[in-house]
Amino acid sequence: MAKLLSYLYPITKKIQSDFSGTLEITWYNGKKHLNTKNANYSYGSLQRILKFGLKHVDLNKVKSVLLLGLGGGSVIETLRKDFSYTKQITAVDIDPTVIDIAKNEFGLKEDGNLKIVCEDALVFMQVNSTQFDLIIIDLFIDTDVPKAFLMIPFWKDILKASSTNGTILFNASLAKTKSHALNEVIEFLKSHKYQTEVFEKVNQTNTLILSKGL
Numbered sequence: 001m002a003k004l005l006s007y008l009y010p011i012t013k014k015i016q017s018d019f020s021g022t023l024e025i026t027w028y029n030g031k032k033h034l035n036t037k038n039a040n041y042s043y044g045s046l047q048r049i050l051k052f053g054l055k056h057v058d059l060n061k062v063k064s065v066l067l068l069g070l071g072g073g074s075v076i077e078t079l080r081k082d083f084s085y086t087k088q089i090t091a092v093d094i095d096p097t098v099i100d101i102a103k104n105e106f107g108l109k110e111d112g113n114l115k116i117v118c119e120d121a122l123v124f125m126q127v128n129s130t131q132f133d134l135i136i137i138d139l140f141i142d143t144d145v146p147k148a149f150l151m152i153p154f155w156k157d158i159l160k161a162s163s164t165n166g167t168i169l170f171n172a173s174l175a176k177t178k179s180h181a182l183n184e185v186i187e188f189l190k191s192h193k194y195q196t197e198v199f200e201k202v203n204q205t206n207t208l209i210l211s212k213g214l
């Protein structure tokens, strides 16, 4: 019923999160979205932005994905349905409320090929010893990427976790111009033999970084 009515007007349910403030689950034009006060987290423009990035990745060569920032799990839907990716995904999110929403509102199920970890991505990366063929970094609190994820120590951990010839897809910013910190991350990747492309204003808004180990 909510789905049908949402073609006439959006229907919203609000849930309080300790990390992201008020989260809104909104039925809009027959599709459910996860939003914060100022940003779309999942299943809207965010999903289109990451799909744009994934079109540049050869997923046939990818046997394992690490997703930092699960949100409602829309990029998992994209990987599974649009790109028929069936192999291993490990998804990390700091927010237990978001993980409950992903499971209960968006039907995400853990199984042999999907592991969900509730942890700060910074800590997860510090203790992680596994390598992944594709690392998707989509860490936002509302409209901002927390500062620690634009600092070199985090990126050193990312490169340790990236397999030989691995790919990194970073949803880096909603800002109109690249920050000094983001430019430093790009230079760091290039200096470590990662072929790095910057896509600006993806879907009119986001800066995406795509980096491939040579």
Ligand SMILES: C[S@@+](CC[C@H](N)C(=O)[O-])C[C@H]1O[C@@H](n2cnc3c(N)ncnc32)[C@H](O)[C@@H]1O
Residues within 6 Å of the ligand: 019, 020, 040, 041, 042, 043, 046, 047, 050, 068, 069, 070, 071, 072, 073, 074, 075, 076, 092, 093, 094, 095, 098, 119, 120, 121, 122, 138, 139, 140, 141, 146
């Ligand atoms: C834009 S949403 C992710 C959307 C998701 N990738 C998708 O495809 O639907 C950003 C997520 O980053 C998570 N996040 C923010 N800071 C984090 C941190 N320090 N560690 C882990 N997750 C974090 C938020 O809880 C939020 O769920």
